Amino acid sequence: MLKVKNLHASIEDKEILKGINLEINPGEVHAIMGPNGSGKSTLSSVIAGREEYEMTKGEMMFEGEDLNELDPEERAHKGVFLSFQYPVEIPGVSVTNFIKTAINAQRKAHGKPDMPANDMLKMIREKSEMLEIDRKFLSRSLNEGFSGGEKKRNEIFQMAMLEPKLSILDETDSGLDIDALKIVANGVNKLRSEDNAVLLITHYQRLLDYIVPDFVHVLVDGKIVKSGGKELAYELEERGYDWVKQETV
Amino acid sequence: MELKDKLVSSFLAFEENLDPNENLDTLRNEAIKNFETLGFPGKKDEDWKYTSLNSVLKHDYSVFPKKEDAIEYRDIKKYLIHDIDTYDLVFIDGIYSSHLSQTTHDKIDVCLMSAALNKDKYSAVIENYYNKVAPKTSLNSLNTAFAREGAFIHIHKNTQADKPIQIINFATGNESALMLQPRNLVVVDENSHVQIIERHQSLTDHPVLTNSVTEIFADKRAIIDYYKIQNDKSSASLIDNTFINQKGESNVSVHTFSFGGKLTRNNLHFYQNGERIDSTMKGVTIIEDKQHVDHNTLVHHIEPNCESHQNYKGIFDDKAVGVFNGKVVVEKEAQKTNAYQSNNNILANDKATINSKPQLEIFADDVRCSHGCTIGQLDEEALFYLQSRGIPRKEARGLLMYAFANNVLESVKIPEVKKRINKLIAGKLGVELGFNL
Numbered sequence: 001m002l003k004v005k006n007l008h009a010s011i012e013d014k015e016i017l018k019g020i021n022l023e024i025n026p027g028e029v030h031a032i033m034g035p036n037g038s039g040k041s042t043l044s045s046v047i048a049g050r051e052e053y054e055m056t057k058g059e060m061m062f063e064g065e066d067l068n069e070l071d072p073e074e075r076a077h078k079g080v081f082l083s084f085q086y087p088v089e090i091p092g093v094s095v096t097n098f099i100k101t102a103i104n105a106q107r108k109a110h111g112k113p114d115m116p117a118n119d120m121l122k123m124i125r126e127k128s129e130m131l132e133i134d135r136k137f138l139s140r141s142l143n144e145g146f147s148g149g150e151k152k153r154n155e156i157f158q159m160a161m162l163e164p165k166l167s168i169l170d171e172t173d174s175g176l177d178i179d180a181l182k183i184v185a186n187g188v189n190k191l192r193s194e195d196n197a198v199l200l201i202t203h204y205q206r207l208l209d210y211i212v213p214d215f216v217h218v219l220v221d222g223k224i225v226k227s228g229g230k231e232l233a234y235e236l237e238e239r240g241y242d243w244v245k246q247e248t249v
Numbered sequence: 250m251e252l253k254d255k256l257v258s259s260f261l262a263f264e265e266n267l268d269p270n271e272n273l274d275t276l277r278n279e280a281i282k283n284f285e286t287l288g289f290p291g292k293k294d295e296d297w298k299y300t301s302l303n304s305v306l307k308h309d310y311s312v313f314p315k316k317e318d319a320i321e322y323r324d325i326k327k328y329l330i331h332d333i334d335t336y337d338l339v340f341i342d343g344i345y346s347s348h349l350s351q352t353t354h355d356k357i358d359v360c361l362m363s364a365a366l367n368k369d370k371y372s373a374v375i376e377n378y379y380n381k382v383a384p385k386t387s388l389n390s391l392n393t394a395f396a397r398e399g400a401f402i403h404i405h406k407n408t409q410a411d412k413p414i415q416i417i418n419f420a421t422g423n424e425s426a427l428m429l430q431p432r433n434l435v436v437v438d439e440n441s442h443v444q445i446i447e448r449h450q451s452l453t454d455h456p457v458l459t460n461s462v463t464e465i466f467a468d469k470r471a472i473i474d475y476y477k478i479q480n481d482k483s484s485a486s487l488i489d490n491t492f493i494n495q496k497g498e499s500n501v502s503v504h505t506f507s508f509g510g511k512l513t514r515n516n517l518h519f520y521q522n523g524e525r526i527d528s529t530m531k532g533v534t535i536i537e538d539k540q541h542v543d544h545n546t547l548v549h550h551i552e553p554n555c556e557s558h559q560n561y562k563g564i565f566d567d568k569a570v571g572v573f574n575g576k577v578v579v580e581k582e583a584q585k586t587n588a589y590q591s592n593n594n595i596l597a598n599d600k601a602t603i604n605s606k607p608q609l610e611i612f613a614d615d616v617r618c619s620h621g622c623t624i625g626q627l628d629e630e631a632l633f634y635l636q637s638r639g640i641p642r643k644e645a646r647g648l649l650m651y652a653f654a655n656n657v658l659e660s661v662k663i664p665e666v667k668k669r670i671n672k673l674i675a676g677k678l679g680v681e682l683g684f685n686l
Contacts, residue, residue, distance in 0.1 A: 048637050051629070076639035088634040092652030101648065102638035109639065158638065 008057035018222035034219035079165030148175030185210030280393035287387035310428035396432030422453030451485035497523030543572035565601035
């Protein structure tokens with residue numbers, strides 16, 4: 001599904017990613033772990049198409065198409081979804097209207113008519129129940145005045161509504177208490193299928209107790225220095241990132 | 250001949266054609282003299298520093314329009330709020346159109362100014378209110394000298410107008426360039442309520458300059474909601490002079506929606522003569538090309554325990570120019586005043602301009618006054634957020650601007666007006682209408 005080869009990326013001429021190789025297939029859950037400043041969020045931004053980042057070398061293919069050629073909205077239309085580390089507050093646009101607009105924009109891109117209002121309502125009800133989201137919450141302005149946990153839950157709600165092929169969850173666990181973390185993880189697990197994939201970006205192993213990855217990659221200084229199964233996460237938790245850093249020297 | 254000289258020399262001929270029953274001779278003569286002395290405002294005038302009338306004054310305007318009957322309801326329907334029942338006062342090239350209007354004298358008077366000026370029945374109201382709150386500026390004086398027609402609205406004591414009133418001034422293509430001087434008077438007695446919608450609309454590509462004066466009097470506990478829809482052609486310019494005198498516990502709001510026209514200047518003054526008065530002025534300006542919109546507001550807090558709320562938002566694209574000059578004066582006696590003012594702007598293009606100038610003059614010591622002004626671009630991170638959900642950048646921009654302007658509409662009390670403004674904003678910003686906030 002996603003094939004990243006020797007990916008180099010910079011922001012303002014500063015190289016952050018220095019040759020990433022990563023292959024994600026349908027049905028898989030990958031976790032990228034790494035210390036602060038290792039380039040984790042840069043990787044998610046580059047895949048989603050954030051403008052400030054420039055891909056300087058390498059290849060980034062999604063289902064055979066060069067992602068680097070596509071605008072962020074076109075990547076979304078292909079099925080790439082980014083759950084933001086810091087979701088943006090948008091006063092004056094309600095959660096419901098935002099999601100309706102997004103869904104219909106994606107349908108339009110695929111040549112489909114708008115989703116009938118009844119179907120939309122039904123889907124909103126189902127997905128919000130799954131994530132234990134209060135109905136009142138849906139009529140509030142997008143992310144405005146939301147707590148950290150509410151923002152993250154709202155990101156997963158959008159993911160549930162948009163049904164992407166590849167979901168990148170950037171530090172979705174930060175700012176969540178354990179109950180909220182369980183709800184969010186539970187939601188993500190329910191959305192998993194043989195056809196979609198998840199890329200978890202996290203600093204801590206905690207999230208991986210609830211969303212169990214098939215592969216764990218350790219990112220240090222813009223490179224993946226070690227890959228393994230879920231047990232790698234526990235080892236990291238125990239021995240810290242210095243251990244991997246030393247090993248790779 | 251310069252426009253000023255042409256106007257002054259036309260006055261004699263104009264005077265000869267007036268109805269002999271009309272009693273405004275002295276007023277008109279004083280006014281034309283005042284205009285002759287002052288001339289049109291120029292850039293040296295502090296209040297006109299950012300708005301030059303030069304480009305609109307260069308045309309050879311006709312001051313005496315010909316009568317125009319060729320307009321049918323179907324030609325103008327789209328400019329009216331037609332999905333609700335309203336009283337309508339329709340003027341074409343400054344002349345009242347009876348077949349397009351709906352007036353009344355049942356409990357309230359909704360009729361034409363020319364009738365009110367010439368009939369004994371209204372002489373008391375005219376004497377008490379006509380030209381009593383408009384300051385003697387050159388433009389007001391010019392209007393006072395030449396004005397013959399407009400809306401006359403009188404809501405008698407303890408009466409709620411049974412439906413909104415629309416005042417629409419159309420300009421047609423029969424004159425190569427046309428200058429109009431509409432004059433409206435709105436008198437709302439104690440405990441009465443009225444809603445008014447005003448619009449100026451050109452139907453021609455010839456230049457039109459409208460210099461309109463509206464005087465509004467809100468007696469004790471009166472409620473007035475006034476909506477101005479300014480979405481004119483790029484050949485039409487408007488100088489709107491609106492002055493409001495409020496008595497105790499009255500509540501007056503004016504919403505101004507400026508989406509079009511070549512040059513639009515809104516002079517909007519509130520004078521609070523009583524306690525516990527509420528004055529609200531809100532505006533949404535969305536313009537592009539070389540359009541120019543200037544809001545010049547004044548709230549004069551004269552007595553204690555009153556409030557004023559100002560909220561103007563603007564979105565300026567291309568080479569559009571916006572001006573906001575909001576003055577709040579709090580007199581020494583006006584203790585416990587609450588005065589709020591905010592002016593937020595988005596420059597959608599780096600060639601667009603906004604001049605924002607709040608002016609607070611506070612002479613009382615126990616007051617709460619706040620003002621804030623922002624000028625910015627659209628938030629790139631917010632745009633990326635919307636795009637990452639599949640909303641194309643162009644629509645994402647429209648959506649963000651729409652959301653920015655939208656909260657001004659919350660206080661619009663006529664649902665059909667709100668709907669219409671929503672539609673106009675959505676259209677201006679290229680947002681799909683399915684998006685109802």
